[in-house]
Amino acid sequence: MMRSLPYFCRGEVVRGFGRGSKELGIPTANFPDSVVDQLPADIGTGIYYGWASLGNGNVHKMVMSIGWNPYYKNTKKSMETHVIHAFKEDFYGQVLSVVLVGYIRPEQNYSSLDALTAAINSDIEEAQRRLDLPEHQMLKEDNFFTGSPKRIMNGH
Numbered sequence: 001m002m003r004s005l006p007y008f009c010r011g012e013v014v015r016g017f018g019r020g021s022k023e024l025g026i027p028t029a030n031f032p033d034s035v036v037d038q039l040p041a042d043i044g045t046g047i048y049y050g051w052a053s054l055g056n057g058n059v060h061k062m063v064m065s066i067g068w069n070p071y072y073k074n075t076k077k078s079m080e081t082h083v084i085h086a087f088k089e090d091f092y093g094q095v096l097s098v099v100l101v102g103y104i105r106p107e108q109n110y111s112s113l114d115a116l117t118a119a120i121n122s123d124i125e126e127a128q129r130r131l132d133l134p135e136h137q138m139l140k141e142d143n144f145f146t147g148s149p150k151r152i153m154n155g156h
């Protein structure tokens, strides 16, 4: 189905619409258009799970929303990563490296912010469960994450 998975990409964290942490309590890091525009055609909009690291740091579980956020009716396609880890500071300007491992569900519109938040929290649980499978540990240890973060590389 999605032949491009696992998909590796990295880029600088740019400012998004800024609703992530304020309204939802779930901070997300946005990639610049250059990264979004390079996504292969078979990686459609929707919610994905995988691994992420900032700079040359530790590798954490992540969930990513790719698309237009129907709830907010965005006009620009975005890739928003929620790294499943409690960071002390914002990471704007840092290099975020991610590998998309699998697909969870399509993007949806929700009737309330509470419903959207509940959906994202259940995505996080789903990602936690799936990434614990032994077959996904190898990707966590991939040298993509230990190499120099200065090299911007998208794709395999």
Ligand SMILES: Cc1cc2nc3c(=O)[nH]c(=O)nc-3n(C[C@H](O)[C@H](O)[C@H](O)COP(=O)(O)O)c2cc1C
Binding pocket: 016, 017, 018, 019, 020, 021, 024, 028, 030, 047, 063, 064, 065, 068, 069, 070, 071, 072, 080, 081, 082, 106, 107, 108, 109, 110, 116, 119, 120, 123, 124
């Ligand atoms: C795991 C995950 C799932 C999401 N699912 C949806 C969704 O189904 N529908 C939607 O409109 N937005 C969805 N979003 C996007 C949120 O609406 C978005 O993170 C929020 O608008 C904050 O974005 P901002 O910080 O760029 O403003 C999802 C985000 C994440 C991290």
